[in-house]
Amino acid sequence: MTTSPAVWCSGLRKQYRKHVAVDGVSFTVGRGEILGLLGPNGAGKTSVIKILLGLVRQDAGDVLLLGRPGRDPKARxxxxxxxxxxxxxxxxxAAEVLDLHVRLAGADVPQHERRECLAAVGLADRAGDRVGGFSKGMQQRLGLAVALVARPELVVLDEPTSALDPLGRADVRDLLLALKARQVAVLLNSHLIGEVERVCDRVVILDRxxxxxxxTLAELLGGRELRLRLDGVDARAQARMAADGALTCDGNLYTVTLPDDRDGLVPKLVADLVGLGVRVHAVEPARMSLEDRLLDILRSEH
Known part of the structure; x- marks a missing residue:
């Protein structure tokens, strides 16, 4: 029996007066998958999240969470x-906030797990401190603990690192990868594109x-470019480079567009070139960033 996805939505639509905020949105989030939701301000990302969680009623479309209708309390x-x-x-x-949300969720979470949850977000030493004295970053860490404390199968995070410093963002990345390893699905909405690129398996880009x-990132970003600064290139060496992908040349700078990220492809190419007597001065792998791809997509839509 196939396990249902953590999130399945089809044809979501939401209109506020004359403004259509969500228009025919469909996607899935698999179990143990991290999906990034990207787009400019006003693209409809938060509206989609609120529809998925039953906080806003859609005008059209369907939602399943963990195999159940989105408005089913057992799913939420x-x-x-x-x-x-x-x-x-x-x-x-902080510990009392966690206790409150455990009661609201109706979950049976022992105290040691609640302490472990605070430790996971870096608040183990602040469990007894009042939240009113917390910085915004510390409150965001507490919010992560609240989202995780009831052992969820799906975690939805709306800008979870906006108030965090670089160390805090790295901690969140590690936390997301740990969730993925436990087969917990994550839907991540973030303006920090670099964070999305580091942790997400797939990306959905919304616009208007x-x-x-x-x-996937490979599907959106395409093949990698490999830039090589070489001397002593003959017809055999050019043919060898062209065998791996499209080849362009500017003086002694050669660019090969590789079709994928298969392990060992680049080292083998370089070794073969050296074997053909080519002098290799520099090798620079490169690929379009997710930010550049996002900008290209959005510009083409306008």
């Missing part, structure tokens, strides 16, 4: 959520409420 009880705008009671200690592009 297995989802952890960190909203972009969050507020916690300033008079409560529609899906402008989607796919």
């Amino acid at each position: 009880a297995r989802v952890g959520y960190l909203p972009e705008l969050f507020r916690y009671q300033p008079w409560l200690a 409420g529609k899906v402008a592009a989607s796919g």
